[in-house]
Amino acid sequence: MTPTKKKSDVPRCGLCGKTGNLIRTECCGNWICDDEGGYVLFSYARNSCHRNHRRLTLCGHHFSEEHEGEWQTCAECRSDFEPEMVAWYGTNEYNFEKMPDPPSYEPTRCSKCGVVIRLGTDGYSRSRDEFWCEKCAAVEMRKRLRQRGA
Ligand SMILES: [Zn+2]
Ligand SMILES: [Zn+2]
Ligand SMILES: [Zn+2]
């Protein structure tokens, strides 16, 4: 008898690979860490697999907004965010399955200094049609505070 390498059938979180304390996602039925209870309100920590998938992917958005059909081909999902965010939500590491054809987009640049801002992962401020990188936003805030104090 040759020992066959059997694939372990222990369920694992599809995002981080952990076993134990798992739950199936409501949106797509994949195993994921049942870790939302440990989430600290207002901490903005991106450390919960379950929450990340629910909040930061098109799959989670599509499900919570009750769109029809599959998120991968959903026109509503594509029109809900700017193309850069559609691409990020569709392909970031919180997905079990990545969007096959993320939309193309022009990189977003800081309206003040021109540095490229990655909307999915960088800090930035938005004011009307302008995007400011964290540095410029901080400078701008100081300026405004000074004006107000004058
Ligand atoms: Zn996990
Ligand atoms: Zn899902
Ligand atoms: Zn959708």
Ligand SMILES: [Zn+2]
């Ligand atoms: Zn800037």
